[in-house]
Amino acid sequence: MLNAHQQQILRLLVASHGMSRTAIAEKMKLSKAAISTLIKTMLQAGLLEESVPANTGQGRPSVLLKMRADSAYFLGASLLDEDVCLVLIDMHGHILASTTLTRDPTPARLAEAIAAAIPGLLAQQQISPDQLIGLGVTLSGFVDEHQAVCVQSALLGWQQVPLAALLQAQTGLEITLENDAKALAVSEKMFGVAKKARNFSLISHGDGIGSAHFFAGQLHRGAHGGAGEIAHCTIEPGGRPCRCGKRGCLDTLASLTAIRESMRENALPCHSLIELEQLAMKGNSAAIAILHQAGQALGLAIASLIQMTDPELIVIAHQPDAFEGLLKTVMLQAIDSHVLPAIVGKTPLSSIVIQPESWARAAASVAAYRFIVQLPD
Numbered sequence: 417m418l419n420a421h422q423q424q425i426l427r428l429l430v431a432s433h434g435m436s437r438t439a440i441a442e443k444m445k446l447s448k449a450a451i452s453t454l455i456k457t458m459l460q461a462g463l464l465e466e467s468v469p470a471n472t473g474q475g476r477p478s479v480l481l482k483m484r485a486d487s488a489y490f491l492g493a494s495l496l497d498e499d500v501c502l503v504l505i506d507m508h509g510h511i512l513a514s515t516t517l518t519r520d521p522t523p524a525r526l527a528e529a530i531a532a533a534i535p536g537l538l539a540q541q542q543i544s545p546d547q548l549i550g551l552g553v554t555l556s557g558f559v560d561e562h563q564a565v566c567v568q569s570a571l572l573g574w575q576q577v578p579l580a581a582l583l584q585a586q587t588g589l590e591i592t593l594e595n596d597a598k599a600l601a602v603s604e605k606m607f608g609v610a611k612k613a614r615n616f617s618l619i620s621h622g623d624g625i626g627s628a629h630f631f632a633g634q635l636h637r638g639a640h641g642g643a644g645e646i647a648h649c650t651i652e653p654g655g656r657p658c659r660c661g662k663r664g665c666l667d668t669l670a671s672l673t674a675i676r677e678s679m680r681e682n683a684l685p686c687h688s689l690i691e692l693e694q695l696a697m698k699g700n701s702a703a704i705a706i707l708h709q710a711g712q713a714l715g716l717a718i719a720s721l722i723q724m725t726d727p728e729l730i731v732i733a734h735q736p737d738a739f740e741g742l743l744k745t746v747m748l749q750a751i752d753s754h755v756l757p758a759i760v761g762k763t764p765l766s767s768i769v770i771q772p773e774s775w776a777r778a779a780a781s782v783a784a785y786r787f788i789v790q791l792p793d
Contacts, residue, residue, distance in 0.1 A: 421454055426483065426788045431612055434467060434480030455481060463487045483507050488787065489543055491551040492780025493530055495519060495572060496596055501776040502530060504537045507784070509607030511777055513540040523577045531586035550590035551583060552782035554599040554775050556624065561641040563593045570659060594782045596775060597626025597644060598635060600733055603781035605630055609731060609766045616729040617721055619646065621739065622770065623673045625666055629725060646721065647671070651713045669713035672735070678706045693741035707742040715750020722755050722763050732767040739767060
């Protein structure tokens, strides 16, 4: 079990590309002798490794400490598609092995199937089961504050499903459930574009819209696990009915599902966002109107988010070939139009493309995050 100081060392290394003992001591306000003792134990345990940067000719370079990629391994399962994607990652977030299995709608049988697939993944990389730390699961829906129960998922047709307990009984592993957008934010904090940001928000744009927020280096889940439900913020009072039971939610205006519905209503000869963008480039007024509506709604929601939290960074996670045209242009204009003039243009926006294994890697990242950041002292 890691002690509090060792956990803090790992947190510092997660947010860096390597740190010297001196830099760690300064950050933690501990003596070099105390840090050296902690580091020695972690080196002997195989958690850390030392590296020496290339000599720049300005004196002897400091020895940098980094987490070893093979110091621990984590599993991640995504329940977002018809098939379950299960991946194995190392401590650097690299996917080492993956497999897919049929998503059984019965939670108990699903847990059995996931457990049965784990030995094969470990065997591919000749990894011992005792090197496996935990399993993360990401799903579309509401997860309780203990990250153990799927409170509600329309996609899975579940309510109050104790999936963590079912999986733990089958695997013996520490299990962590997480909403899809929150899991993706954790992945970007651990291994991606938000690695060095302490305060940032992630927006996932796909068939639905999700969001998640990090404050002071910690994922903000809210009092009941429901923080970040930007999709169901009312943007157009009295607008289209939403699957949540309200009207005019962001999801009904800017999600890919809503955009495709607008295409059908306007009888447009296209079926995807990229085709809609191409039609708009040719001057089709209906295509332009649809993209303007979606971009305005998304930009307004993000502007409100910036006003409320003033993040260091906004990360947009989107589908391939789905976010570089008029939709993005209108969204950026709407953001600038709806934030206070004093902070216009001060919040960087980064975008990432969601790949087929992104959600499963994000789930595994949640397990890694629990190990590094959330273990009790």
